[in-house]
Amino acid sequence: MGKLVEGVWHDVWYDTKSSGGKFVREDAGFRDWIENKPDAAFQPESGRYHLYVSLACPWAHRTLIMRELKGLAGHIDVTVVSPDMLENGWEFSQPEPLFGFTKLHEIYTQAKNDYSGRVTVPTLWDKKTNTIISNESSEILRMFNSEFNDLTGNSDDYYPADLRSEIDKWNEFIYPNINNGVYKTGFATTQQAYEDAFDSLFAALDKVEQHLSQSKYLVGEKITEADWRLFTTLIRFDAVYVGHFKCNLKRIADYSNIQGYMKELYQVPGVKETVNFDHIKRHYYFSHKGINPTQVIPKGPELDLDSPHGRG
Numbered sequence: 051m052g053k054l055v056e057g058v059w060h061d062v063w064y065d066t067k068s069s070g071g072k073f074v075r076e077d078a079g080f081r082d083w084i085e086n087k088p089d090a091a092f093q094p095e096s097g098r099y100h101l102y103v104s105l106a107c108p109w110a111h112r113t114l115i116m117r118e119l120k121g122l123a124g125h126i127d128v129t130v131v132s133p134d135m136l137e138n139g140w141e142f143s144q145p146e147p148l149f150g151f152t153k154l155h156e157i158y159t160q161a162k163n164d165y166s167g168r169v170t171v172p173t174l175w176d177k178k179t180n181t182i183i184s185n186e187s188s189e190i191l192r193m194f195n196s197e198f199n200d201l202t203g204n205s206d207d208y209y210p211a212d213l214r215s216e217i218d219k220w221n222e223f224i225y226p227n228i229n230n231g232v233y234k235t236g237f238a239t240t241q242q243a244y245e246d247a248f249d250s251l252f253a254a255l256d257k258v259e260q261h262l263s264q265s266k267y268l269v270g271e272k273i274t275e276a277d278w279r280l281f282t283t284l285i286r287f288d289a290v291y292v293g294h295f296k297c298n299l300k301r302i303a304d305y306s307n308i309q310g311y312m313k314e315l316y317q318v319p320g321v322k323e324t325v326n327f328d329h330i331k332r333h334y335y336f337s338h339k340g341i342n343p344t345q346v347i348p349k350g351p352e353l354d355l356d357s358p359h360g361r362g
């Protein structure tokens with residue numbers, strides 16, 4: 051764990067002292083866009099882009115799911131980092147295919163040799179201009195959703211124009227309270243910061259549980275981007291966040307609507323293949339030595355994800 055400062059790697063943990071024990075996530079540093087327009091700098095082309103992901107990371111996981119659902123697997127190749135994120139940050143268990151690097155931070159300095167900031171997954175690389183297009187998953191998700199349709203012939207739309215304001219509303223609620231909420235709970239270094247994050251997290255899950263008793267998905271009858279963004283946190287919850295991040299008021303298995311909804315999403319063709327519990331458990335329990343100094347990885351829990359979800 052660490053960050054780059056003017057192109058040099060420093061091994062430092064998140065600073066929570068300056069924020070009263072609260073964990074504050076840094077904004078992503080690369081924010082370009084692939085666009086299906088004749089004058090765009092980054093055009094949708096088969097084989098041009100490379101995606102670096104961790105199978106443990108919920109933000110990277112969103113992009114892997116969208117890549118699968120949008121038929122992009124044959125057009126955008128992927129390198130998976132090792133689940134252990136220790137003093138060198140994310141590393142590759144074998145040299146990565148584009149440059150033979152063994153650490154993700156080398157990709158960042160290859161793009162910008164004096165880069166300062168965190169080195170995060172997902173990272174979307176452009177082989178043509180030799181740079182990072184984006185390391186912001188929510189924006190990569192949108193590019194995958196819409197910009198490659200002519201190439202793939204897949205016009206499924208997870209962010210349809212008429213539902214955007216509803217989807218945005220859910221995203222704005224779920225990101226701070228649930229997606230980042232589990233991290234704010236687990237990385238808090240004061241009792242107060244922990245309890246505040248914990249209370250917001252479970253209040254938000256209660257609201258989602260209630261909403262799913264009346265609505266099939268977050269936004270009506272169609273699966274949207276908002277559902278996939280929520281899914282990647284839900285699927286990690288009982289295996290990791292309940293224990294490791296002390297999010298233990300309830301498990302997802304105790305929320306009957308959310309549990310069925312999560313299982314249905316898990317069973318959408320192509321999705322379960324993107325879920326890797328070995329990487330998920332290994333990453334959190336082994337990498338966060340401040341939280342789990344023994345680095346022992348729990349064997350459980352038993353998760354019943356393939357049984358019928360019962361949602362019609």
Ligand SMILES: N[C@@H](CCC(=O)N[C@@H](CS)C(=O)NCC(=O)O)C(=O)O
Binds near residue numbers: 075078110
């Ligand atoms: N805003 C980013 C956040 C990505 C992120 O924080 N990823 C984590 C892994 S789950 C990471 O790479 N952390 C490394 C670090 O913070 O140094 C996104 O959504 O793409």
